[in-house]
Amino acid sequence: MNNRNWLEYLVKEIHTCVVATVDDDGLPVTAAIDMMDCDENSLYFLTAKGKGFFDRLKKQGYIALTGIKGESTMTSVAVSVRGKVREIGYDLIPKLFDKNPYMKEIYPTEESRKALTAFQIYEGRGEWFDLSKKPIERASFTFGEAERKEEGYFITDACIGCETCGSVCPQSCIDFSNIPAVIGQDHCLRCGNCAEVCPVGAVERR
Ligand code: SF4
Ligand code: SF4
Numbered sequence: 001m002n003n004r005n006w007l008e009y010l011v012k013e014i015h016t017c018v019v020a021t022v023d024d025d026g027l028p029v030t031a032a033i034d035m036m037d038c039d040e041n042s043l044y045f046l047t048a049k050g051k052g053f054f055d056r057l058k059k060q061g062y063i064a065l066t067g068i069k070g071e072s073t074m075t076s077v078a079v080s081v082r083g084k085v086r087e088i089g090y091d092l093i094p095k096l097f098d099k100n101p102y103m104k105e106i107y108p109t110e111e112s113r114k115a116l117t118a119f120q121i122y123e124g125r126g127e128w129f130d131l132s133k134k135p136i137e138r139a140s141f142t143f144g145e146a147e148r149k150e151e152g153y154f155i156t157d158a159c160i161g162c163e164t165c166g167s168v169c170p171q172s173c174i175d176f177s178n179i180p181a182v183i184g185q186d187h188c189l190r191c192g193n194c195a196e197v198c199p200v201g202a203v204e205r206r
Helices: 003-014 052-060 090-099 164-168 193-197
Strands: 016-022 028-034 037-039 042-048 062-069 077-089 116-130 137-143 153-155 203-205
Touching: 003 016, 003 037, 003 042, 003 062, 003 077, 003 116, 003 137, 016 052, 028 042, 028 052, 037 090, 042 052, 042 090, 052 062, 052 077, 077 090, 090 116, 153 193, 164 193, 193 203
Parallel strands: none
Antiparallel strands: 016 028, 016 062, 037 042, 042 116, 062 077, 077 116, 116 137, 153 203
8 A cells, every 4th residue: 555545544434533732731632533635645634713723733733643443443444643734724625625525514604614724734654553454464654754764673683583572472473484583564563572571682672
């Protein structure tokens, strides 16, 4: 999947996400916000200018969100994104309403829509996490100008191939066919068990 696929999944399959911003005391505040459109490198949503959410977005220019699709934990896919956000303004509102016609029930008149403004998440990082697969599947992605970073647990050349880590790995996602052993990043829970038990400290967290 490419960037657009991950972002489109958020817009079309999940749609309503829990988003987090930070208040003036540095404390987290969450809200349920619909992701209304996307392109290759952006997500778009709207809010009303009278809301505290609007003020927090303008002050911090940063947002984190998670959306989940599934009927139960073990059938769910979760997508999380964190990144920079900026106000686009009213110009995008008619297009967002055309793509999301249910909004016309909430803001029925042109006049009432004047309270709204659109925002763009234009740069950030994302995580895909699919608990419906065995072993679990995960992937990371970046969009906009965000720098790609390697994250997770990795086995270094210090590995002696003792396979102790394999006995505590809940996803059996460590390959011992070579030394150093290799963690299958697409299936790793990042629980840290392997790092805890490794007798030579060969597992490092990045
Ligand atoms: S972090 Fe957890 S899931 Fe990932 S390889 Fe280590 S033990 Fe396995
Ligand atoms: S426990 Fe450490 S040394 Fe043993 S196989 Fe795993 S990473 Fe290598």
